[in-house]
Each structure stands twice: as structure tokens, then as C-alpha cells.
Amino acid sequence: MKPKSKILIIAGSDSSGGAGLQADIKTVTSLGSYALTAITAVTIQNTTGVKSVIPISPVDLKNQIIYSAKDIRPDAIKIGMLHSKNVIKKVLESLKILNIKKVILDPVMIAKGGAKLIDEDAIRILKKELIKKVYLITPNIPEAEVLTGIKINNKEDMILAAYELLNCGAKNVLIKGGHLKSKKVIDIFLNKTDFKIFVSPRHKTRNTHGTGCTLSSAITTFFSCGKNIKKACDLGIKYVNSAILTNPNYGKGNGPINHLNSMKLNKIFK
Ligand code: PXL
Numbered sequence: 079m080k081p082k083s084k085i086l087i088i089a090g091s092d093s094s095g096g097a098g099l100q101a102d103i104k105t106v107t108s109l110g111s112y113a114l115t116a117i118t119a120v121t122i123q124n125t126t127g128v129k130s131v132i133p134i135s136p137v138d139l140k141n142q143i144i145y146s147a148k149d150i151r152p153d154a155i156k157i158g159m160l161h162s163k164n165v166i167k168k169v170l171e172s173l174k175i176l177n178i179k180k181v182i183l184d185p186v187m188i189a190k191g192g193a194k195l196i197d198e199d200a201i202r203i204l205k206k207e208l209i210k211k212v213y214l215i216t217p218n219i220p221e222a223e224v225l226t227g228i229k230i231n232n233k234e235d236m237i238l239a240a241y242e243l244l245n246c247g248a249k250n251v252l253i254k255g256g257h258l259k260s261k262k263v264i265d266i267f268l269n270k271t272d273f274k275i276f277v278s279p280r281h282k283t284r285n286t287h288g289t290g291c292t293l294s295s296a297i298t299t300f301f302s303c304g305k306n307i308k309k310a311c312d313l314g315i316k317y318v319n320s321a322i323l324t325n326p327n328y329g330k331g332n333g334p335i336n337h338l339n340s341m342k343l344n345k346i347f348k
Pocket residue numbers: 089090091092097098099121123158159186188189190287288289290291
């Protein structure tokens with residue numbers, strides 16, 4: 079098959095391969111599209127935690143974005159880990175130059191093991207400026223709490239926080255409810271004219287490393303191929319749910335999910 083669309087991924091590298099840039103490339107590829115990348119930072123980690131984070135200079139990040147995307151123009155952009163204010167400034171400059179409408183932001187803040195992946199100044203500029211320049215933002219509950227100042231304990235709080243993010247200038251919001259202690263997983267989609275509660279089964283497993291990165295990349299891929307943003311969220315949620323259910327149980331900590339769940343190899347190599 080030929081790739082159905084082209085996606086630029088702006089994200090941090092996860093050496094364990096389950097989250098970050100690696101999850102993004104696997105997701106985009108397994109859903110049939112082509113991935114270009116710009117690396118914001120290199121993390122040294124495994125399934126038990128993050129050992130260290132090595133930042134890429136903001137200028138070099140912008141150079142990766144512009145040099146690659148001016149040659150192969152992406153249909154959509156997925157943004158993940160942005161650890162500092164200066165990185166976000168360069169991303170804002172790059173988005174202005176590229177002028178691509180389909181931009182999805184996963185406001186990554188904390189890794190599964192608790193390591194902080196963003197600083198306070200960066201959170202401020204993300205909320206004040208970047209949120210307005212993207213088409214969809216996909217915070218989980220702790221991220222939505224930081225961005226809105228609203229403590230989220232239930233579905234009603236999630237809805238309140240989603241409205242608050244619209245007030246901050248977001249066009250479309252998907253708040254992911256995986257962190258709530260509910261029987262089913264609830265995700266809230268909201269824009270000025272539409273509202274939807276997605277309900278999915280909760281699987282009893284600790285192997286959920288990279289679910290957020292994977293979801294935002296899946297949504298970006300479906301959206302880049304022409305689905306509307308709500309339908310893209312619906313399909314992305316289903317892809318992640320199936321990836322969790324079929325996780326390969328790798329590593330001694332929070333293992334990765336199964337990015338290959340959508341694929342069937344139909345070529346035999348001898
Ligand atoms: O899942 C959030 C995330 C995003 N990006 C990178 C990560 C992680 C979590 O570990 O390592 C690079």
C-alpha cells in the first residue's frame with residue numbers, strides 16, 4: 079500500500095519505545111500514513127521510569143521542523159512533549175511559517191512513573207498562546223487540572239474543565255478520563271457547537287505506557303485522512319482500547335501497548 083497521508087510529529091524520544099516519538103511513529107505507520115519527525119528532547123527511560131531528559135536546542139528543533147516540512151509538506155501535525163518556554167516559542171514560530179490547519183496538541187506534563195516532562199514557564203505559554211493555535215487539545219485529568227485550576231473528581235468536573243479550556247481559546251477539546259476511578263473509561267469531547275461523551279471498557283492492566291501519545295497520534299492520522307475531528311477521536315479511542323487489550327506485557331514496570339493491533343502482514347519475506 080501507499081501512505082494515505084503525511085504527519086509531522088513534534089515530540090520527545092522515549093528509548094523504551096512505548097511512548098513519545100516512538101509511539102507516534104508506530105501509530106501513524108500502523109494506521110497507514112507517513113511520519114516525519116522533529117525531536118524536542120531525548121529521554122533515557124525504561125518501563126520502570128525516566129532516568130534523564132536531554133533537551134534538543136530550540137533552534138535545532140525549529141530547523142528540523144522547517145527543513146523537513148518545507149520539503150515534504152505534512153497534511154497534519156501532532157505535538158507532544160514540549161519541556162520549556164523557548165521550545166514552545168520555536169514551535170509557535172514554526173506553525174506560523176508552515177500555516178497548516180490540522181494541528182493536534184497533547185499537552186504532555188508528567189510521565190507514567192511521575193517524572194516531570196515540562197517546566198512552569200512552559201505551562202504558562204502553552205496555556206496562553208499555543209492552545210489558541212492548535213485545532214484540538216487532548217489533556218488527561220492531571221493535565222486538565224493544571225491547565226484550568228479545576229480539581230477533577232468526576233464526569234461533571236471533566237465537563238466543567240472542558241468548557242474552561244474553550245474559554246482559554248481552545249477550538250476542540252478531548253479530556254481523557256483514564257485517571258478517574260470509574261468502572262468504564264469516559265472521555266469528553268467539546269467544541270462551541272458539539273459535545274460527546276465517549277464510553278470505553280476499562281482493562282485491568284498496568285501496561286498503559288504511551289496511551290496518551292498513541293491516542294493523539296491516532297486522532298491526527300484519522301483527521302489527516304479526512305475524518306471530522308469528533309469521528310477521528312472516536313476511532314482513535316477504539317484503536318488505543320484495542321492496543322491496551324492486546325498489550326504484549328514487556329518490561330518490569332508499566333509496559334507498552336500494542337501498536338500493531340490494527341495490522342495484518344500480507345507480504346511474506348523469504
Ligand atoms: O506519555 C507521555 C510521554 C510523552 N513523551 C515522552 C515520554 C512520555 C512518557 O513517558 O517519555 C518522550
